[in-house]
Amino acid sequence: MGRHFLEIDGRAFVPVGAHFVPRSGPDWPWRVGVEEFDRAFGAMASSGLNTVRIDLLWAALEPTPGLLDEAHLRVLDEILAAATRHGLTLHPTLFVGGEVGDAYWDLPWASGVNPHADAELRALQADHAAQLARRWAGDPAIIGWDLTDEPPFWVHQATTTDDDAVAWTEALVTSLRGEDPSHLITIGTASQEVDHGPFRADVIAPFLDFACVHPYPIYSPELYPDALLSRRMTYAGAFETALARGAGKEVMVHEYGASSTQFDPERIAHYDRLLTWAAFGAGAVGFYAWCWTDAEPDAYQRAPYVRMPHETQFGVTTHDGLMRPRGKVLTELADCLAELDLDALASDGPSCTAAILVPHEYVHPYDRDAFGLDKAAGPYVPAEAAWDPHRDVKPLIRGLLNSSTLASRAGLGVEFPRESLDGGWPRTRLLMLPAPLTTTTNSLLHLRTSTWSGAPDFHRAGGTLYLSCSTETAIPELPELAGVRIIDRAPVHDEVVLSFVAPFGDLATGDEIRLPAPPSTPHLRGVSLAVTDAEVLAVDLDGNPTLTRAKRGNGAVVTCAHPLELILADLPDAHGPRDQTWRLYAALAEMAGCAPIAQLPHPDVANGVLTGPRGGVLIVTNHSARAVSGQLRLPPNSRLDGCLPDPAVLRGDAVELPPYAVAALTWRASTADEE
Numbered sequence: 001m002g003r004h005f006l007e008i009d010g011r012a013f014v015p016v017g018a019h020f021v022p023r024s025g026p027d028w029p030w031r032v033g034v035e036e037f038d039r040a041f042g043a044m045a046s047s048g049l050n051t052v053r054i055d056l057l058w059a060a061l062e063p064t065p066g067l068l069d070e071a072h073l074r075v076l077d078e079i080l081a082a083a084t085r086h087g088l089t090l091h092p093t094l095f096v097g098g099e100v101g102d103a104y105w106d107l108p109w110a111s112g113v114n115p116h117a118d119a120e121l122r123a124l125q126a127d128h129a130a131q132l133a134r135r136w137a138g139d140p141a142i143i144g145w146d147l148t149d150e151p152p153f154w155v156h157q158a159t160t161t162d163d164d165a166v167a168w169t170e171a172l173v174t175s176l177r178g179e180d181p182s183h184l185i186t187i188g189t190a191s192q193e194v195d196h197g198p199f200r201a202d203v204i205a206p207f208l209d210f211a212c213v214h215p216y217p218i219y220s221p222e223l224y225p226d227a228l229l230s231r232r233m234t235y236a237g238a239f240e241t242a243l244a245r246g247a248g249k250e251v252m253v254h255e256y257g258a259s260s261t262q263f264d265p266e267r268i269a270h271y272d273r274l275l276t277w278a279a280f281g282a283g284a285v286g287f288y289a290w291c292w293t294d295a296e297p298d299a300y301q302r303a304p305y306v307r308m309p310h311e312t313q314f315g316v317t318t319h320d321g322l323m324r325p326r327g328k329v330l331t332e333l334a335d336c337l338a339e340l341d342l343d344a345l346a347s348d349g350p351s352c353t354a355a356i357l358v359p360h361e362y363v364h365p366y367d368r369d370a371f372g373l374d375k376a377a378g379p380y381v382p383a384e385a386a387w388d389p390h391r392d393v394k395p396l397i398r399g400l401l402n403s404s405t406l407a408s409r410a411g412l413g414v415e416f417p418r419e420s421l422d423g424g425w426p427r428t429r430l431l432m433l434p435a436p437l438t439t440t441t442n443s444l445l446h447l448r449t450s451t452w453s454g455a456p457d458f459h460r461a462g463g464t465l466y467l468s469c470s471t472e473t474a475i476p477e478l479p480e481l482a483g484v485r486i487i488d489r490a491p492v493h494d495e496v497v498l499s500f501v502a503p504f505g506d507l508a509t510g511d512e513i514r515l516p517a518p519p520s521t522p523h524l525r526g527v528s529l530a531v532t533d534a535e536v537l538a539v540d541l542d543g544n545p546t547l548t549r550a551k552r553g554n555g556a557v558v559t560c561a562h563p564l565e566l567i568l569a570d571l572p573d574a575h576g577p578r579d580q581t582w583r584l585y586a587a588l589a590e591m592a593g594c595a596p597i598a599q600l601p602h603p604d605v606a607n608g609v610l611t612g613p614r615g616g617v618l619i620v621t622n623h624s625a626r627a628v629s630g631q632l633r634l635p636p637n638s639r640l641d642g643c644l645p646d647p648a649v650l651r652g653d654a655v656e657l658p659p660y661a662v663a664a665l666t667w668r669a670s671t672a673d674e675e
Contacts, residue, residue: 045088091146257290
């Protein structure tokens with residue numbers, strides 16, 4: 001798209017809206033008239049929203065193969081007109097079969113056929129999309145096409161491959177653009193990055209105008225064993241946004257929310273506020289809350305609600321139209337983002353000061369070009385595909401998630417560049433490679449052996465490298481790289497202790513970082529290190545080195561003998577006020593000289609920095625139940641321009657944030673006249 005954010009009439013624009021599922025449930029074509037849409041659109045518009053996402057139920061729209069139902073299309077025309085009357089744009093989601101709970105409305109005439117894998121059914125979908133595109137080509141009421149909701153289609157998840165995802169996406173995008181080249185195209189994907197699904201951004205983003213994430217940490221307890229307002233939970237939108245952005249396209253938070261049957265509505269409002277604003281600071285280009293209204297009680301008697309009670313109350317409003325607390329948060333988000341001068345202050349996108357590398361195998365599993373063989377090598381087949389056919393990506397995601405959460409607590413913005421086949425390393429001051437990136441047991445989870453050869457160039461450019469180890473770590477020529485060598489598995493104690501014997505950042509001699517000892521599995525157990533030419537910064541209970549630093553070129557390598565990030569991953573509510581592990585990351589940032597260009601320093605605050613040609617925006621989110629304050633840091637030769645929304649308190653360059661509050665602090669570069 002050429003620059004950060006979507007564009008409407010040549011200006012940067014952030015869609016902020018909700019997904020509208022009528023109160024009676026997702027089978028609206030058979031039960032609901034246009035009037036309910038019109039009433040909902042009026043309420044959305046009066047709440048300050050600018051867009052709404054709706055479903056086009058495939059089985060209702062195409063009752064006969066290849067023939068769209070004209071009466072149903074006329075209803076959709078009326079819905080489009082209703083949105084226009086209320087000043088809203090529509091984001092239609094095509095080919096919806098599953099939407100709420102475990103519901104899936106299959107096609108009567110193609111039941112059981114995988115729509116992604118079957119070539120004949122793909123061709124019918126391409127024609128279906130072309131007919132819709134011809135009907136609404138260039139219509140300004142449509143903000144963009146959503147090819148479908150949360151693929152792979154729900155009953156075909158186990159049988160859809162990466163190649164299927166590519167073929168399906170390419171066919172539909174080609175068909176839509178052939179008839180309607182002016183509208184943006186995306187796919188509303190959910191959990192594909194964290195589950196390594198076939199529709200992850202690395203696979204399909206090349207065909208799309210922007211990618212999507214649906215962060216629902218409440219549905220991933222193996223990643224988020226936490227309370228709703230814990231740091232890991234409220235940072236989930238920022239994490240998934242940043243991880244997906246590494247594939248090369250902008251990213252929208254396309255769905256998010258929690259059920260009022262399971263969480264207090266006020267806490268959901270705090271959660272929504274922190275998740276959306278932190279994601280905006282990480283680069284998110286739009287937001288659709290799931291969903292606008294609760295199900296009506298009569299709908300409790302039938303599927304999907306009769307089998308999924310928590311799905312009844314995800315609404316911004318109750319079933320009878322009363323605004324829940326999260327509605328005020330959504331209005332605040334829409335109003336504040338509409339006030340920001342995005343073109344001047346944010347069109348260059350997020351400013352990141354550190355990076356975490358994503359393995360090439362995660363991007364392209366079993367990529368023959370990554371084997372290092374020429375054509376004369378013969379029919380090489382990796383036996384790992386047979387040894388471990390159902391590889392679990394979660395150990396990698398746990399490492400990436402907890403490393404980025406620690407970095408956020410240390411004030412850093414993190415990006416996720418992909419591992420390069422040519423051995424080149426990212427151009428960053430600080431590169432963090434937490435376990436399992438340093439390991440060897442599963443190629444989906446770790447870096448390629450040849451990648452380590454890029455370290456000397458990285459260090460000559462002044463880069464600092466951080467490694468954390470487990471007993472599965474294996475790095476060739478580790479002494480040359482890091483000044484240490486692995487001699488054995490670490491002794492097992494009741495705690496993992498880093499007792500500092502030398503100052504490191506604000507960690508003084510005698511300070512300690514303590515974590516409960518994890519289960520003694522190779523994945524979580526640390527290593528015993530012998531020092532060759534590194535400096536020992538911290539030791540364990542037996543006096544063995546647990547943190548070392550080696551100067552290399554114009555940079556350095558810091559090595560931790562324990563997989564701290566993976567240990568934290570298994571601890572509920574790990575990133576709370578008692579945990580001090582983030583101070584290690586703060587020390588890394590100080591040593592690397594990679595402080596963000598703008599910041600409100602505090603471990604409970606996430607800092608997101610967006611920049612533009614005339615200044616920038618610092619988004620600060622207080623992820624704690626207590627008020628926090630600090631001294632605002634802005635770039636040299638800049639002046640504070642504004643603060644949205646209240647109740648952030650500004651006193652000169654001091655900022656105070658109430659519990660769970662956010663603020664967007666804008667600055668402009670000073671002109672020569674002002675200087």
